[in-house]
Amino acid sequence: MASDPAVPRTPSASRRRRGARSLSGRDRIVLTLMIGIPLVVDLAFVWFPALASVLLSFTKWNGIGGIDSIKWVGTTNYHQAATIYTPFWPAVRHNFIWLAVFLLLATPLGILFAVALDRNLRGSRVYQSILFLPVMLSLALIGIIWEFMYSQNYGLVNTLLQRNGQNNAINWLGDPHLNLWAVLVEASWRQAGYVMVLYLAGLKSFDPSLREAARVDGANAWQTFWRVVFPVLRPINVVIVVVTVIESLRAFDLVYITNGGSNGLELLSVLVTKNIVGERTSIGFGSALGVVLLVISLVPIVIFLVQQFRHQEQQ
Amino acid sequence: MSALPSPAHIPPDPPGPRLSEPRPSEAPGPAPHLRPRRHWGSHLFLAVAAVLWITPVLWAFFLSLRPLAETNKYGYLSRPRSLTLDNFRDAWTQADLPHYFLNSIIITVPAVLVTLFAAACVAFGLARLGRRLNLFLLILFTAGNLLPQQVIITPLYRIYLSVHLPTWLSDSGLLYDSTLGLVVINVSFQLGFCVFVLSNYMRTIPVEITEAALIDGASLWTRFWRLTLPLCRPALAALATLLTIWIYNDFFWAIALMSTGSKRPITSALANLQGQFFVNDNLLAAGALLTAIPTLVVFVLLQKQFISGLALGATKG
Numbered sequence: 186m187a188s189d190p191a192v193p194r195t196p197s198a199s200r201r202r203r204g205a206r207s208l209s210g211r212d213r214i215v216l217t218l219m220i221g222i223p224l225v226v227d228l229a230f231v232w233f234p235a236l237a238s239v240l241l242s243f244t245k246w247n248g249i250g251g252i253d254s255i256k257w258v259g260t261t262n263y264h265q266a267a268t269i270y271t272p273f274w275p276a277v278r279h280n281f282i283w284l285a286v287f288l289l290l291a292t293p294l295g296i297l298f299a300v301a302l303d304r305n306l307r308g309s310r311v312y313q314s315i316l317f318l319p320v321m322l323s324l325a326l327i328g329i330i331w332e333f334m335y336s337q338n339y340g341l342v343n344t345l346l347q348r349n350g351q352n353n354a355i356n357w358l359g360d361p362h363l364n365l366w367a368v369l370v371e372a373s374w375r376q377a378g379y380v381m382v383l384y385l386a387g388l389k390s391f392d393p394s395l396r397e398a399a400r401v402d403g404a405n406a407w408q409t410f411w412r413v414v415f416p417v418l419r420p421i422n423v424v425i426v427v428v429t430v431i432e433s434l435r436a437f438d439l440v441y442i443t444n445g446g447s448n449g450l451e452l453l454s455v456l457v458t459k460n461i462v463g464e465r466t467s468i469g470f471g472s473a474l475g476v477v478l479l480v481i482s483l484v485p486i487v488i489f490l491v492q493q494f495r496h497q498e499q500q
Numbered sequence: 501m502s503a504l505p506s507p508a509h510i511p512p513d514p515p516g517p518r519l520s521e522p523r524p525s526e527a528p529g530p531a532p533h534l535r536p537r538r539h540w541g542s543h544l545f546l547a548v549a550a551v552l553w554i555t556p557v558l559w560a561f562f563l564s565l566r567p568l569a570e571t572n573k574y575g576y577l578s579r580p581r582s583l584t585l586d587n588f589r590d591a592w593t594q595a596d597l598p599h600y601f602l603n604s605i606i607i608t609v610p611a612v613l614v615t616l617f618a619a620a621c622v623a624f625g626l627a628r629l630g631r632r633l634n635l636f637l638l639i640l641f642t643a644g645n646l647l648p649q650q651v652i653i654t655p656l657y658r659i660y661l662s663v664h665l666p667t668w669l670s671d672s673g674l675l676y677d678s679t680l681g682l683v684v685i686n687v688s689f690q691l692g693f694c695v696f697v698l699s700n701y702m703r704t705i706p707v708e709i710t711e712a713a714l715i716d717g718a719s720l721w722t723r724f725w726r727l728t729l730p731l732c733r734p735a736l737a738a739l740a741t742l743l744t745i746w747i748y749n750d751f752f753w754a755i756a757l758m759s760t761g762s763k764r765p766i767t768s769a770l771a772n773l774q775g776q777f778f779v780n781d782n783l784l785a786a787g788a789l790l791t792a793i794p795t796l797v798v799f800v801l802l803q804k805q806f807i808s809g810l811a812l813g814a815t816k817g
Contacts, residue, residue, distance in 0.1 A: 208720060209719075211719065216720055219621035220621070220622055220626065220629075222618070223691055223695075226684070226688050227641060227644055227691055230656065230684060230688035230689075231644040231652060232644060233659075234652035234654075234656040235652050235655075238651060241655060301539075301546050306543055306546070308543075312547070312550045314803065315554050318557065318799065319553070321745055321798065322792055322795055323750075323751060323770075323791070325751045326767070326770065329785075330556050330560045331556055333559055333560050334556050336781070339577070339781075341555070341576075341577065344575075344577045374556070379810075382810050382811070385807075386807075386810070386815050390815055420815075424814045424815075431646055435649065437649075437650065437752055438751040438752065441751070441755070442751075442770070454648060457650040457651075457653060457654065458650060458653065458752075460654065461653060468654055468655075471654040472655065475651045478651050479648075482647060482648050482651065486643055489646065490642065494638070
């Protein structure tokens with residue numbers, strides 16, 4: 186039952202040696218249950234639907250008839266989405282704008298916050314708490330809080346701009362040319378704090394002697410960051426890019442609470458959701474939209490997995 | 501293996517070199533020109549950002565404290581003549597907020613506990629499997645958590661409609677539109693992240709501890725329950741905080757998988773309450789801010805735990 190304790194081993198080696206073979210019968214049953222039950226749940230409620238999405242996207246099914254009423258239609262759903270479904274391309278465009286704003290503005294801003302906070306200035310704690318607060322609020326609440334900022338006649342933004350009159354008021358959330366940008370301000374308000382915390386964690390694990398060395402060599406703060414800190418923090422940089430991309434694909438709550446995700450705020454996630462609960466339930470079509478989202482999201486997911494598990498494979 | 505970022509979750513005796521020694525607060529400069537500069541730029545930047553960042557919250561709070569009659573008369577950006585908590589009281593009773601808080605609790609609490617328990621089981625178990633199988637399953641769990649929810653919602657919705665349950669488990673008779681259904685999807689979806697974090701964390705526990713237990717002939721379960729789990733307490737605490745907020749803040753699952761408005765947890769109920777009960781903005785501000793109570797409790801008391809939970813996921817133990 187017990188493996189030989191006299192042989193000294195490295196953790197990974199012992200783990201390999203101490204495989205399921207060295208377990209007693211009862212232990213083996215326990216082990217199977219410990220992994221098996223959560224695995225079945227994960228497969229049933231995450232992976233099976235993901236796979237089913239892909240299969241259903243090539244079919245036609247209104248969901249009323251049984252499974253035998255599912256008809257294979259090839260790529261018709263994708264074709265329809267790209268040609269006759271008018272909200273599709275705006276939604277794709279909005280998702281990419283969302284991603285671009287996150288990558289180019291919100292995320293760099295969060296990194297900047299982290300770098301500034303990492304200098305341990307007096308009051309850092311307070312700054313950090315304030316910048317972090319939005320991360321903890323639900324996106325639904327964030328949407329509502331910002332409605333008061335953007336409101337046409339009494340909102341703080343219009344009041345300060347003196348554009349809150351009856352005739353000259355800016356309709357931040359109602360104007361389809363403006364509302365995406367207005368909502369992106371809300372989203373960035375949260376995203377910057379999120380990135381800040383992740384990056385701070387990376388900076389805290391950064392070996393301070395490297396920074397000292399750079400300083401002794403005469404590098405200024407800017408050079409030290411770009412030439413020393415940033416390259417060493419490559420793993421956390423990857424995590425942050427992945428988080429940024431996934432968060433922009435998942436974007437849903439803010440536009441939904443603002444206007445249901447319409448009139449300039451269409452996103453792929455909203456279109457998928459409208460297709461399951463709305464009046465036009467076409468499961469194949471909704472799945473096809475989900476698959477578009479899946480294909481895009483596979484890029485960051487694969488990048489993340491490669492980075493996280495490459496070393497383990499080498500062990 | 502990079503070190504864990506905050507003292508809250510440094511394992512008892514991490515093997516290998518540790519990168520983050522307790523950090524000297526700006527090392528004493530050997531020569532005058534190496535002394536830390538005053539960083540006025542950073543100060544200014546952070547101060548301006550902090551003011552901008554807190555403004556929306558303070559503005560909503562300001563609105564919620566003002567009587568409707570007064571803001572109607574003088575406008576919102578005006579000197580407050582009187583401040584009152586009446587809006588909070590009205591929002592609390594008129595919209596029956598306690599009812600929705602209860603809905604949130606009966607979903608969040610079981611979901612957090614089950615997720616943590618299941619994830620700990622998996623993380624512990626995986627380490628006992630062969631290397632390839634271990635890696636494969638770890639990737640399976642981790643990747644599942646990264647998918648956008650909408651990728652799986654269409655088939656999931658159908659599954660939820662087709663799973664029939666006895667009424668003592670679900671008053672709708674289905675997995676759809678039931679509290680149990682929301683617990684199940686929250687558990688399934690958060691499982692991957694927790695497995696990932698706990699698996700990394702358990703790897704930092706010195707193997708000698710379990711070896712010693714093996715000699716004593718302790719069963720697998722005893723080793724898990726008595727040894728590994730207590731050693732994971734810091735990570736579990738951080739994850740529990742994180743999960744509580746995440747699941748409490750969930751909006752999408754409840755919107756998509758629960759049709760009865762009165763059964764929805766408070767975060768998604770906000771969408772309906774917005775127009776229905778919170779008839780004016782002062783009341784809406786108060787009601788919306790009330791939903792942040794659990795968040796604020798965590799923010800004030802457990803912020804460190806929350807942040808270290810996020811950090812655990814990002815920096816990979």
